[in-house]
Amino acid sequence: MTSPSMARRLGLGDAVFLGLGSMIGAGVFAAFAPAVRAAGAGLLPALALAAVVAYCNATSSARLAARYPESGGTYVYGRERLGEFWGYLAGWGFVTGKTASCAAMTLTVLAYAAPGLDRPWRSVAAVVVVAALTGVTYRGVRRSALATRVIVTVTLLVLALAVAATSSGGAAFAVAPFAGFRAGGVLEAAGLLFFAFAGYARLATLGEEVRDPARTIPRAIPLALGITLVVYAVLAVVLLVRLGPAGLAASADPIAAAVSGSPWPWLTPVVRAGAALAALGSLLALLLGVSRTSLAMARDGHLPRFLAVVHPRFGVPHRAELAVGVLVAALAASIDLRGAIGFSSFAVLAYYAVANVAALTLREEEHRAPRVIGAVGLLGCVVLAFSLPWTSVVSGCAVLTLGAVAYGVRRLRH
Template sequence: MTERLERRLGTGDAVVIGLGSMIGAGVFAAFAPAARAAGAGLLIGLAIAAVVAYCNATSSARLAARYPSSGGTYVYGRERLGDFWGYLAGWGFVVGKTASCAAMALTVAAYTAPGLGRAGQSAIAAAAVLTLTALNYFGVQRSALATRVIVAVSLLVLAGAVVAIGVAGDPSASRLSPFPGSGVLGILQAAGLLFFAFAGYARIATLGEEVRDPEHAIPRAIPIALGITLVVYAAVAIALLLQLGPTALGAAADPVAQAVPSGLSPVVRAGAALAALGSLLALVLGVSRTAFAMARDGHLPRTLAAVHPRHGVPHHAEIAVGVVVALLVAFTDLRGAIGFSSFAVLTYYAIANASAWTLRAGRAIPAVGLAGCVVLAFTLPLSSVVSGCAMLAVGALAWVVRTRAR
């Protein structure tokens, strides 16, 4: 039976869920492929990604205040641009962030069991997905509390890592030479890969139907979460580059653990796993809510719109997402998951900015955000662009078939 979700979350809970989505695999995994693409120029890429993320956050906040219901840009695109664009945004979000869930789970495995082979790490990743799916099943309040603890521990570990590198490491500005170390294309590619790490504020918007006073809470929560994340990312990126240099950073599977003194490495590995678990926890929550909203409108199987009579969560959608991600980790690697997810999420935010443009107030920010999303999406690695376009084509074809059938 389809029902409305309960409004249980406050502004602080929404901020923590956003932080739990952003401060995770982005810190511990995305800097390595970004360094391979741009060298020390990843710092410029980080700034570009932050500007695009800010525009997207502002557009999302304006739209969330107008349409405070589950679904995020799926709802905004439908209301402002038409059913097809809302559907395409929802399709891109569900498919792309399912890949993000796989990336988070694989990061957990890479940091906790670096010596295991692919099969062993895939098993650990699948176990992490299924465990957190079970936690979400028993209620969003319990998930928000767990995320709050995870974010606090993760921030302490990252702060300790940056301080340890500065005090006991061997940081040197000479490792940044030559700067930026890459051309424009490499920097833009790094920005697209790093954007993957900033996308967590979407989780706040997709919880619009479960946040108290969403017209005020969501616009406050998004910039707070984004600002905290940018400060953390910049500090970690600079510390890693000064300690390892672009070449070693690009080659490292676990760069933060390698950059700190050896005695601190086990703590960093535990913190990396915990941070990635925090991202995975919030991502499964957000993807299931978008699937719930699309199912409620008939774009996905109706059974996914069921709400648990006791726990008040879309339990069928959560189980479906958890099972799909647990299967996906057996067939993809971390870099591929990040690139594919980035393309899909940039498409999602391009539609969000186009939707915000129709509000007519303050059009400069959505215009910059839309242009930034398109440029970053099509400067990603070619494999990510091709697979992303194929994903959009499959979604569009499904829309045409379903519409004609009706």
Template structure:
């Protein structure tokens, strides 16, 4: 969760709600908690790879599992584009869009090549990246709160946006929480998962939310809503009162985004592999390299699509599209959790109910372009499913 989102999502959120993004952050955290809790209960019931692709299939039917998988692949592919664009925004703050786009595409190409050869983000590297990110964020917060332009008057008017703007900011900030549900997929890898995972989720979300609140207050107090909304690299700009710190923040943002991007390209390609094996995507994407033992066709396809997205959308558009598709994915997760019985470890009914309603409301509160593009891509996925069923005349498996 401490990756590209914390460096990139606050600017578009401020554009939507001003200082009201603080309320949006709380709403996004609540929806994230419900989603993660529902996913944790489902993971305990179905400890398989695939996440909601599996849960939707088992609880709601094959179509909903497929649609969840489709939403995950397209949403996280857009997340990859957003992370690459974040690297470019902080690395080349004064460059024009063509140069930033070229750098972002180069970053994706390099990481795709690393993944192709089986290079993964190890545990020690993850710890190093998180440590560097926390250190950079701490320094940026201190600099922002103590700079000459810092003033609590920058928080006024509060909330600074209407209900629609606050909900839009929540939908955009939901992107910053990406990664929380990975805790819920570790049922086969931890001791006493039925006790450990429900404890780990609120601790992880609470710790991350604490960091996000501190960063949000710092950038608002240092820049004010208007400057924050216009900033391409808000944390670096907020730390500008300490000249030596600005390049450190830029480097830290690049490291955090690169770490997230490396892991995310890996995850998207594996979900693509699973869907290809099940016949929901072209079978060629299920190929595994004989030497490196990686789904090399899927990884190359993901890299190409991410590069195209980088050339077609800006950072705000990538964040909005990603949030819409991933919110649809978690809406299916909450609907699946609702069907669990008490014997199967169902969470309190209020959790999947709030999660499902929250996902739907936040998804359709996003910028209009993101809603239209996301709806069109999900509809395309549903259309592919229908055509494929009719062409192959496959009977729907009984649950």
């Protein structure tokens, strides 16, 4: 039996921690190295550009979330403001892109926790990791929020120790840490780094489970985004100074590599454990967001309707959570990290392009943001999406086209 809504159990603190959990694990430990390979020392302007686009998208999403406090995020906003097809396309982009993000975070967990695993064992470990976190989400959003609080707190403590270690005297610093600036790669790097900021979408997709969403979500999104930007900026500077662009680009675990060359090399295992924990927190928040958007799409018949069921005891879309968990485990066993990040960034930038267009339709009495924010956000999404590696652009366009064709076939049949 389909439940019309879920219990509102999340307050401001819960919402901020869920946003932090989905962003910090994604950016620090997964996206920096691919971005540096594209832009070299242009990592810092690329980070700033990604943050500007993310802020515009976050502002548009927050105003829309206050107007439509339902599960589904931009799927709901596009449907209500632009029409059913655009809502569907946004939801399709979110579900496919963020499923790839979940796989990327699973791979990041394994890269730090068990870097020497062969492919068959890695596949088994991926299934175990995803199954364990799906079990946490199945037990209720409050348990998930509590787990995310613990993970984020430990992660920030570990990162603070890493910064202290790499900034202390006595260790060699990179020569010319900001040499090798590649202006042509800044846009591509910004597109890849957008993957690291996109976690604030979790808050909009959880709109049906937040208390007083009209006040809580518009406050939580910029708070989480601002804290994350400060953390990213500090770590980017520290890593460029310690490793240099070439060293950062070549490292699969840059923070651990920087700490191992510091006066506190004994901290390296702690950093590895903290990285794995941060990626787990990001994966947990991502699983929550994808399952809630899947629930909203299933309610409208765009996904199988048997997914549109809320557990009578735990108050979660348990069938959608299980389906997403199975799909993520299968993807994590078959794709590489950089490909997952690029495809996810393209699909999610398309999702936010719809969000910005929807926000531009808000009237003044609906507490719209200044129109320049939506316009800059829309332009930024389009530019960054088509600045990504060509393989990501082609695969992203193919998947969005497949979704549009599926929508058209369903409309013709019904």
